[in-house]
Amino acid sequence: MKKITIVAGLSAVLCATACKTKMNTMDKTNQENNVRQKEVVYQVFTRLFGNKNTTNKPWGTIEENGVGKFNDFTDKALFEIKDLGATYIWYTGVPHHAVIRDYTNIGISNDDPEVVKGRAGSPYAVKDYYNVNPDLAMNPANRLQEFEELIARTHKAGLKVLIDIVPNHIARKYEGKNNPKGVVDFGANDDVSVEYKRDNNFYYIPNTAFEIPDTDKPLNGESNPAIDGKFSEFPAKWTGNGSRMAKPDRNDWYETVKVNYGIRPDGTKDFPELPWGYDAKNYQEHFDFWKDKDVPDSWKKFRDIALYWTDKGVDGFRFDMAEMVPYEFWSYMNSAIKVRNPEAFLLAEVYNPAEYRNYIRLGKMDYLYDKVETYDKLKDIIQGRALPDDLSNIQNRMADIEHHMLHFLDNHDEQRLASPEFAGTPQKGKPLMVVSTTISSSPTMIYFGQEVGEAGNENAGFGTHSRTSIFDYIGVPNHQRWMNNGKFDGGQSTQEEKDLRDFYKRLLNFSRNSSALMGQFQEIQTVNRERTAGYDPGIYSFVRWSDQQKLLVVTNFSWLTTSSFELIVPSDVISKWNLRDGSYTLTDQMYQKQTATLKVQNGEGKMKVTIAPSESFIFQL
Template sequence: MIKKITTVAGLSILLLATACKTTISKMNTEKKETGSEKKIVVYQVFTRLFGNKNTTNKPWGTIEENGVGKFNDFTDKALKEIKDLGVTFIWYTGVPHHALVQDYTSIGISNDDPEVVKGRAGSPYAVKDYYNVNPDLAVHPANRLQEFESLIARTHKAGMKVIIDIVPNHIARKYEGKSNPKDIHDFGADDDVSVEYSRDNNFYYIPNTSFEIPDGDLPLNGEKNPLIDGKFDEFPAKWTGNGSRKAKPDKNDWYETVKVNYGIRPDGSKDFSELPEGFETKSYKQHFDFWATKSVPNSWIKFRDIALYWTAKGVDGFRYDMAEMVPYEFWSYLNSSIKMKNPNAFLLAEVYNPQEYRNYIHLGKMDYLYDKVETYDKLKDVIQGKSYPDGLSDIQKNMTDIEHHMLKFLDNHDEQRLASPEFAGTPEKGKPLMVVSTTISTAPIMIYFGQEVGEAGNENAGFGTHSRTSIFDYIGVPNHQQWMNEGKFDGGQLSKEDKDLRDFYKRLLNFSVNSSALMGNFQEIQTANRNITSGYDIAIYAYTRWSDTEKLIIVTNFYSLASSNFDLRIPADIIRKWKLKDGVYTITDQLYHEKKTQLRVENGEGKAQISIGPSESFIFQL
């Protein structure tokens, strides 16, 4: 039977009257090879934008018109404020030197053709030189590497670890390794360009055919540039980054990049040794030993050398772009090599296919994957009134064995801003999503700079579009700039509402990194309350988390307009696990410590009277 129920975010939805299947799942808390017993909080910053004080925000604006942030903008004060937010890792996005339009020929860098650069500032995922960093980010571009090394040292001194990107699937069409260490050859330097495929070629080729610029919008919005002439010199043409085999890719292809060859033949078969059966249970050391006796494609070796170069400079981990476009055997080879140098390295992969999660975790030796198509997409549907939250329980149940590896987020450089009209609509509506993302599992939580002060990504930057902060253009980030306050990093220009929002994030994240329960067990209590508890509305979601020393009841209201009042039921099996005797217990909210209520245990079952407002969440501690 289906019955109509009240609305979430103003939209009518339907609820199956049949109760959800009970989800009782103990989290996978066994120590990983890289593991930590405390919650990990990742703060992603788009490095080019973080320190930019310029508020001009002209569409397609130049670096002189719209400004650009620098490594040096991450001052000791800035890093202290980020650390005090509860952050344990900073992911500096867009650090490796990528193709861009700015002229740096004075320091020996060739100009990039705007016809194969997205935007004016360029995509951070079209890397031009893996052994150096983006010259835009340096006060003195000739000393850019030293300036980044200083930032690594400052970040470590502030008590946080450093993550940067590696983009293994593709590189810029015009790759030039001007900073290669001795004996390192450029990508493609030793390729046989007369054939489409050879195992040790770094690229796939379209023999005897020249590359052609795709049809589409005018580069630089029609601005004159000596390199804009309708052609780009590439012979023979290479496959494009997203796998297009056309000499003239489509404008929607990743035309600014070329696909890297990992020993996958054009017919899809593998031209390298495969991991033996049972290797999903082996340690990274056993994976390393396996590859030590094998011949591997040249591209594998090149990316291993790149990762170890940055590891030696103090980088603590990597975020791998589009990891599922590269075979997991390569990840086994690369990640085991990194772990042999730094067993605590943080290895995060962008993977979107749930059917492949376990392969990339167990065979590819990834620490963490994006939890995008499960928890993120579900929460987005809930806040937009397209779904109800009960399904979160099934997501947790189905990922019980890998839940610790599924990094949670609501905002990043690829997605619409949480506060944008296209997502939650307001920062306030995003708060319950943040509480659930942070507390529902033992996995790391990630926030994107500006999220904590309500940044909505409204700017028309040029190549980029509004609702997500542009990664292709020089632009300012208004709410973040108000917190930055001309480099004081004290929130001096924030509104009271945005100050309160940042305080909420600070309270939540600092609680999470110090909570043993959030690294312990999970059990949903939706089934015990849905369709049974009077006043328990469709927008409510509740669950328990606990360890030997801490017991939590977490209640969230996704409604933005309505309050709810009800007696929350705590099932007898949880009461037994918590070893509670009949009686009355005070439980206190850990976000603001202002809300208290009583948990009454009678005949081995619990009830707690809850009064919860719009977009409100409680983390009640016993």
């Protein structure tokens, strides 16, 4: 094998006798979930999307660096997101979280910079679940109404709405100023004299005061009357990541406190457990199970929060750090959401593959992040640490749940795809995107700016470069050029950025309309790796098909090498596709320019392919 620089990878699997069994499982899963088309989630960091200010001063204020608003999502902006291929918008950072800005004139207390990350604050330190971030409103006093209007505009544009719920932890200074009638605030009825009680909302360190962690200077050393080395919390509560220290470490989630779901400090469960066999039951049966059960108070509080936003027209949720909350709670809450809205889209951040099936089947999640498997492997491949062949094992292992594993290459937590720390350039990210989108029937997610090559190079202050900061007021340069001062027409974009957005638009819209991508899958990598001359290490290939459509996907992850070879389509695929000996024309579906001829002889297919660095073909028979 000759030495070659590999830039990215692919995935695929299912072969020989295992293929039929696993694909039947996949088809059955899709039928049970009434799968009609691929969904595409467009994640926006709401505070940053509409910001037109390009100052980008580290630790800059709103006045210096600007901030986006709900109203920046105009009909034109929403049309362009829809036209890109999205079916859902995930509005990240909507619930009211702690911020360093004075809103006391509308009844909001100031937050202490010593327990807030950055100046704009973390969206995952929610301060009031029954209202929204005042920074996002033209008139902060009417912020909830402005968000309700955005929900209506989004629906009018033919898109559905997702927001975050963060059940594992809340802001250190949570204040429910907008609770509906009868809703008691978190911790209001807690017995603070003990570490744990089932119906306490928090865990406590009795008779001990909270201490500020030893961190870098808040607000970069700026003078602020609230910065005094103190924060009043007695007794101290456990920190969001589970730290039981009254003085958390600087790397702990010190701005948050952990919510108690009836898990005792020794890890045992203090609530009813699901009986054997409930992994095979539907959400209505789960809902019926919990009807007469006595559950911890925190379960009820978060169920009511989810139903509150469901009733306002929110179409689903992204659940932060879901694996830190027991799946029995998710069964309880998700079944309640589904009874209220059977079409709700429920997406969870889970990073433990050993628990995936529990959160899908027992927790009634629709989708989980496919981060630890597919995402991490693609990153390894593009950075030269693995060959694309490795992805075959991933698809094989997850064949029974592949539809539930949402694919992404960019989000608010991860390094930008185009950053030097990931792919290095937007072009090197293209083969990853083709594979991530077409290898599975799962939804695809992209992060705003990804489609125009945003690399996250800015020094925002608290946040670091390569990840667009979620803690600061900052601009997103490539996105701002496409936004073009609110025209949303790419008027300031470079030609390379326009071409990249066109690539994403073609790929995402094709994926939405492809029946084959909701059908069966088989890798043809192994036979080509073993038998095909010129099939370089950076090449990956697989097939997808339905009764109506047959696709052959070939990707080149090499950044340096153009490859020419005669691709083999093995006899078992030819048989499943019911192809007789003869010649068949295939056309690339991305740009409709490239064609190839598949010659079938003695039940095996071959076709000549020449593929440039970072190029991909989606050939349709």
